[in-house]
Amino acid sequence: MTEPAFFVLTALVDEPRHGYGIAREVEKLSDGRVQLKIGTLYGVLDRLAADELVAPDREEVQQGRLRRYYRLTDSGARALEAEAVRLAANARSASERLRARHAGGMA
């Protein structure tokens, strides 16, 4: 799973959101570190929808602007959970090795 896809799924965990709203939520939940590019966003959404990790939820017209909402599917939630576990494991193995190195490297 690519990193933009990971963030899109994370942004959809609590409630359905529309494209622009996802981009703002991702920026918020990463403390401004990740700014999803608009050209990236819709491509990612298409791919996630094709894989059925997200699904179209509803469409609204608010103040004349179309909002197309997406929600996380059960399959998407499982995929996100698995990816989170994988990332945590990767981070842990690197951190452990670095710690051993600074501790004097008992190779």
Added chain:
Amino acid sequence: MTEPAFFVLTALVDEPRHGYGIAREVEKLSDGRVQLKIGTLYGVLDRLAADELVAPDREEVQQGRLRRYYRLTDSGARALEAEAVRLAANARSASERLRARHAGGMA
């Protein structure tokens, strides 16, 4: 940082290794989950060397086969540490949200 690059750096934390040895070490430290492709490996090494996150260490000829060793630079160790922190943060934010969802979603 791309995932293959992350694994290459991790494999070099404890000691310098040559290309083939890196591939075997990555497979080992990921419990067989990550099998670095040979075409990926050398491209990644070139890019990491250009960025000075790894550096050529020495060359050996063992049993007629050339071994070109690479070592992690201080800059590489710092980059790996930062990436590990970032991955851990990403994994944590996703896991927390998923936990809240299963707990009943107090949105």
Added chain:
DNA sequence: TCCCAATATCTTGTCAGCCGATATATTATC
């Protein structure tokens, strides 16, 4: 002896995907 597998390097070509740029449309502000 000959072929294959393992070890070891590197190159080339294809495909996926990120992202900048652009287009379109509405509302609000200046």
Added chain:
DNA sequence: GATAATATATCGGCTGACAAGATATTGGGA
């Protein structure tokens, strides 16, 4: 009337992952 924010979508360039193949040595099995 121009600009910014909100909101959608597409296109093209570039980077990077990876399959495949080239090259070379050692050792084992048919």
